[in-house]
Amino acid sequence: MVDLTKFDPTLNVALLGAAQEAINRALQYAPHTQAKLAQLEGQSVQATISEPDFTVTILLGKTLELRSVYEDKVNASIEGPLREYLAAAAAEDPAIGLINGNLKIRGDSRLMQSLQGVLSELDIDWEAPIAEVLGDVAGHQIGKALRGLFAWGKHSRSSLERQLSEFIIEEARLSPSKLELEDFYRDVRKLQQNIDRVEARVKRLVRQRAG
Amino acid sequence: MSEQSKTHFGYQEVDVDDKAGLVAGVFHSVASRYDLMNDLMSGGIHRLWKRFTIELSGVRKGHSVLDIAGGTGDLAGKFAEIVGAEGRVVLADINESMLNVGRDKLLDQGKVDPLSYAQADAQYLPFADNSFDCVTIAFGLRNVTDKDLALRSMLRVLKPGGRLLVLEFSKPTNDLLSKAYDAYSFNVLPKLGQLIAGDADSYQYLAESIRMHPDQETLKEMMLEAGFEQCEFFNMTGGIVALHRGLKPW
Numbered sequence: 001m002v003d004l005t006k007f008d009p010t011l012n013v014a015l016l017g018a019a020q021e022a023i024n025r026a027l028q029y030a031p032h033t034q035a036k037l038a039q040l041e042g043q044s045v046q047a048t049i050s051e052p053d054f055t056v057t058i059l060l061g062k063t064l065e066l067r068s069v070y071e072d073k074v075n076a077s078i079e080g081p082l083r084e085y086l087a088a089a090a091a092e093d094p095a096i097g098l099i100n101g102n103l104k105i106r107g108d109s110r111l112m113q114s115l116q117g118v119l120s121e122l123d124i125d126w127e128a129p130i131a132e133v134l135g136d137v138a139g140h141q142i143g144k145a146l147r148g149l150f151a152w153g154k155h156s157r158s159s160l161e162r163q164l165s166e167f168i169i170e171e172a173r174l175s176p177s178k179l180e181l182e183d184f185y186r187d188v189r190k191l192q193q194n195i196d197r198v199e200a201r202v203k204r205l206v207r208q209r210a211g
Numbered sequence: 212m213s214e215q216s217k218t219h220f221g222y223q224e225v226d227v228d229d230k231a232g233l234v235a236g237v238f239h240s241v242a243s244r245y246d247l248m249n250d251l252m253s254g255g256i257h258r259l260w261k262r263f264t265i266e267l268s269g270v271r272k273g274h275s276v277l278d279i280a281g282g283t284g285d286l287a288g289k290f291a292e293i294v295g296a297e298g299r300v301v302l303a304d305i306n307e308s309m310l311n312v313g314r315d316k317l318l319d320q321g322k323v324d325p326l327s328y329a330q331a332d333a334q335y336l337p338f339a340d341n342s343f344d345c346v347t348i349a350f351g352l353r354n355v356t357d358k359d360l361a362l363r364s365m366l367r368v369l370k371p372g373g374r375l376l377v378l379e380f381s382k383p384t385n386d387l388l389s390k391a392y393d394a395y396s397f398n399v400l401p402k403l404g405q406l407i408a409g410d411a412d413s414y415q416y417l418a419e420s421i422r423m424h425p426d427q428e429t430l431k432e433m434m435l436e437a438g439f440e441q442c443e444f445f446n447m448t449g450g451i452v453a454l455h456r457g458l459k460p461w
Contacts, residue, residue, distance in 0.1 A: 010448045013259045013266075069266045 076107030221419030280351020284313035349378040353424035362437035381453035
């Protein structure tokens with residue numbers, strides 16, 4: 001919870017206001033997501049970030065409302081340091097990253113699952129806002145080009161990741177492969193077990209000698 | 212003339228009976244350009260202050276809200292969206308010109324249903340006891356002649372447990388900010404007023420009235436004396452503005 005007595009809300013309110021405006025504008029071009037969100041009308045999720053301290057409450061509905069202060073009970077809450085949120089956002093599927101990461105999630109798990117579904121299906125129709133400005137023909141052409149660009153970007157990112165990992169592991173030998181690592185971990189575990197056994201044996205011998 | 216019958220109008224001392232008329236003159240003059248001037252004067256930050264006021268109001272669907280000195284309807288419009296058709300929002304202002312500007316703006320935005328309008332004096336609110344879940348007054352209290360009387364009137368119309376929110380210019384908490392703010396208010400602000408609204412005097416009054424308004428602690432004391440409880444205030448933008456909140460006891 002925000003310590004209201006020490007909190008100058010101007011900046012938070014400005015950031016959240018701008019974010020709310022941007023999100024709601026983008027949602028207009030994702031009608032499927034907007035319809036799903038409309039089904040969650042009246043429910044609320046609070047995200048608390050520690051290091052640095054920041055709290056936002058999201059009131060769900062056809063349009064989202066982001067609040068810096070919300071004193072009523074929320075349906076679900078997420079809590080954790082900023083790096084965990086960033087890790088979740090950088091995950092291949094942010095929604096799964098959110099659930100499986102090290103963030104503390106409390107409250108209505110069904111609501112969180114619904115939100116996970118909404119996030120993973122998010123698909124913004126870039127063609128619509130362009131067509132509004134430039135007309136249908138140009139909008140369609142540019143939208144097509146943009147979709148191609150995004151798909152190419154996604155493909156090249158995964159292809160680049162694969163090639164980079166091959167180079168690091170196989171060519172430059174900067175990092176061991178997954179199999180080598182598993183072998184190494186198995187050896188470490190075996191060594192640990194042997195040490196435990198020796199320790200137990202030494203203790204037993206010491207006791208026998210003392211007895 | 213006795214001292215009790217004098218009050219402040221900016222830095223001038225005027226008869227109590229004259230203040231309302233003088234304030235009315237100021238707002239008749241600035242009403243048509245009020246929104247634009249607010250944006251220019253505060254760099255748009257007044258929208259953030261109002262947004263925070265709404266967050267702290269705790270207003271929900273179905274609630275009944277009174278926005279006093281509601282002027283151009285920023286708060287009332289937002290409250291109307293929150294309370295929905297089953298709620299009630301009254302936009303009240305003592306000044307006919309401001310009320311007209313506010314009503315036209317909200318009608319133009321298509322906001323009709325839970326809204327009603329009242330030309331009312333904050334000191335003598337024409338509403339039944341225990342009528343509202345929330346009463347707000349944003350940038351209005353400093354223009355009221357008898358602030359104690361107005362606070363008691365607001366307490367009366369609130370339901371038990373209801374909240375009063377007073378958003379008002381206050382005293383900056385930092386000396387440097389205070390000096391910069393003074394320089395801006397007395398040098399830049401009247402010139403902006405002259406340029407945009409063609410009226411430097413009214414904006415000179417606005418700057419002076421802000422300085423004469425009680426500081427954070429004094430206003431909190433006044434709210435407690437009027438009968439509110441759990442009174443607290445939140446400084447915004449270094450104390451240039453403060454939001455006071457108090458609850459009507461059960």
